[in-house]
Amino acid sequence: MSSGLDAAELSAAKRVAIVHERIDAAMVTDAMKAGADGAVCVFDGIVRDNTRGRRTLYLDYEAYEAMALAQMRDLAAEAVTRFKVREVAILHRLGRLVVGETSVLIVVASAHRGAAFExxxxxxxxxxxxxxxxxxxxxxxxxxxxxxxxxxEEIVGSAEGAVR
Amino acid sequence: MLLAMRVRVLFFGVLRDSMGVAERELELETGATVQEVVERCRAGAEGGVWEALAIAVNQEYARRERVLAEGDEVALLPPVSGGRSRSSSAGLDGAIV
Incomplete structure (x- = not known):
């Protein structure tokens, strides 16, 4: 099954993406590696088979898509600046996902492991x-x-004592 | 003279289910704030999620005192649950739908 992305296609623009097809974690991870890297840290978020012991059949993910993508781009850029890593990929899948499938994939490529983990x-x-x-x-x-x-707090601001 | 403007309000997640629509248009007086949109939409609605919302105006997070303009897109966002979050026992919604 195609993920809709292949290694050659993992251009900068696609390193942060919202997708509706299966995410191929191994392919994205490989595509992120470059000569200057000493470490690639991967977080592969997958669908668990239960919540508090209740059996999960599947999950439906939805987004405020344009805003979510903009936020993900900001996150990737901020991570590069803040932790001085070389490159960050963030992919999130929407739609119906079954147990074991990847919902979110984060790949950080860096010269050193400490920064990549953080x-x-x-x-x-x-x-x-x-x-x-x-x-x-x-x-x-x-x-x-x-x-x-x-x-x-910085997002909701004064919501608690919301001005009337 | 009462100047009026229109804004587009978007609902997501549990809020969209409880409102029964994904969006609506609201007519407001000039100078109206985000807070007024929340109050107008909330009128008569129940549920703890209203206390926990974040608001985005034109796809950026905004505070309740933000003054709106004609044509703004105002999104009412329940607490987000992307990724594969831990299970919370906070029970913001909890309702079987």
């Missing part, structure tokens, strides 16, 4: 709090929108 961790943690993507979990006996993590 940048990878920061990207996934920040993505999960700020990039407008939601998932609905389908169980045997019903579906539920997954609880999100609370938005960081």
């Amino acid at each position: 940048a990878c961790r920061w990207v996934i943690d920040t993505l999960k709090k700020t990039v407008p993507i939601w998932k609905k979990e389908q169980f045997e006996d019903g579906a539920v929108w997954a609880d999100g993590e609370p938005f960081p």
Whole structure:
């Protein structure tokens, strides 16, 4: 099955992408490697078979797509600046995903492993709090929108004491 | 004279399900803020998610006091759950739909 991307196609523009087809983690990882790199750190987020012990049949991911892509591009660029890694790829898949499939893939290429680990961790943690993507979990006996993590204070601002 | 403007409001995730639509158009007085959009949409609606929303105006996060302009796209965003997040027990929605 094609991922819709092949190694030759993994241009800078496609290193941050929202896709509707299967993500080929191995292909993306290989395509990210360059001579100056001493490390490639990969976070491959996959669909788990249960939530709190309840069996998951599949997940439906949806996004505020234009904004999500812009946020992902900002994240990749900020990770490069902040951690001084060479290159960051962020791919997120939307639509219906079954157990074991990749929903999000983050690949960080860097001269040194420390920065690669740190940048990878920061990207996934920040993505999960700020990039407008939601998932609905389908169980045997019903579906539920997954609880999100609370938005960081800098995003919601004064929402708590919202001015009237 | 009452000057009016129109904005487009988008709903996502659990909010879209509870509103029953993905978007609506709102007519507001000139000078209206994000907060007024939230209050107009919320009128009569229940659920804890309203306390936890973030708002984007023209695809960038915005604060409640942001003043809107004609044609703005205002998105009401429930807490996000991309990636493969941990299970939370916070129960912001929890409703079987």
